[in-house]
Amino acid sequence: MNTTTNNGAKQYFEQIYQRPVILEAKKLTQVFQHGKTQRTVLNQLDLKIHKREFICVIGPSGCGKSTFSRVVAGLDPYHSGELLVDGQPIIGPSPERGMVFQGYTLFPWKTVKENVMFGPLMKGASHASAEAHAREWINIIGLEKYENQYPHQLSGGMKQRVAIARALVNQPKILLMDEPFGALDPHTRQKMQKHLMDLWQNIDITIIFVTHDMDEAILLADRIVALKANPGEIKEIIEVDLPRPRSAELMLTPEFKRLREHVDALVHAQEEELDPALEELPKIPRMTQVSTHK
Structure with a gap:
């Protein structure tokens, strides 16, 4: 990335970090009880999110992405640690934290x-x-x-x-979105991503957006919080140093591809750790006489 862009990104993030902290997690831990066994889903997360940031949370299945959004929304109580909005503890749902799910949940x-x-x-x-x-x-x-x-x-x-x-x-002060565009076709999803960016840039809102889609995370986020699983911990927080406003054409640039490779390595390395069988997929036996060769 050229020096001008790097300097612009540095100034952009300096401005973000000067804003008030709207959400802070301190040693946030969530434990699920299954009979006599316990599973730690989130393990001592420390995170500060600043006013009007756009944060994307990514990671392999089971890393606690949706769990994090639910405890921030106040839908689930957390096990230990602190979770604060404007310095006040979250003790349940509140209109100051809006939630949008993948399922439309309309009446x-x-x-x-x-x-x-x-x-x-x-x-x-x-x-x-x-x-x-x-x-x-x-x-x-x-x-x-x-x-x-x-x-x-x-x-x-x-x-x-x-x-x-x-x-x-x-x-609301914070809009939580848990895979909101996951069920949409690619064209509609792209239009919704642009519409969401337009909304965020024009209203006073902080967005925490959970996604499996790495391209989506890079296109939308100021910072990407990459979680690892078993237990769910912050593996890395990535500053997306790409200029705004962003469009789908940005995905073709070397800068976007560089970030994509980095994020891809983070997530896929964890997936193979979680499921070693992925490394040794069996050879499929021949079960048809119809050839696919031309």
Whole structure:
């Protein structure tokens, strides 16, 4: 990468680290109990996330990515350590931490507008106020023509946009996203990635984004938190020193490919450690007389 780009990246991260710490994990540990046995899923994680950062969390299956997002959301209590938002401990779910899952988790009996209104109504807003805020976010995500339709009438990308609007209408400090685009086709996924970057760059939000897709992590993140499994620990935190705004064309550059190779080595090395059988896959016996040779 050229010197100009390196200097720009250095200044960018200096600015990030000068911002307040919005989320801090101190020796965060999560243990699952299975009968008489225990399994440590997260092991003494120390992490500081700054206001308006875009963090991607990656790692092999079983490393605790989704577990981390659930304890930050307050959906699951953690075993030990500390987990703080603006210096205050997380003791349960809160509107200040919105959550978007891979499954769309919309209420199927409610329209788009009613789904987005749900959070404000639960917080005690009047029907008129909740409807006004819902409409504002429905317009932002570009679904104003579909506000009276039901989830089964929407495409996958539309459903996920509604889920994002339903989380953001509560004005959270942190948006947690657990594989939100994993079920989408590649073209829709790419459009949703761009839409999410546009949202993040224009609103006051910190995003923690869990993904298996290494290209997605590099395209979206300021920093990538790479976890290793058994137990889940931070293996490396990678600063993505690529200029913003980013587009899919960036994936063709040598700088992107360099980062991709580094992230790929981190994750795949762990996968082979977790499953040694991957190193010695058997030769498949011939079970057909039809040739594939030309």
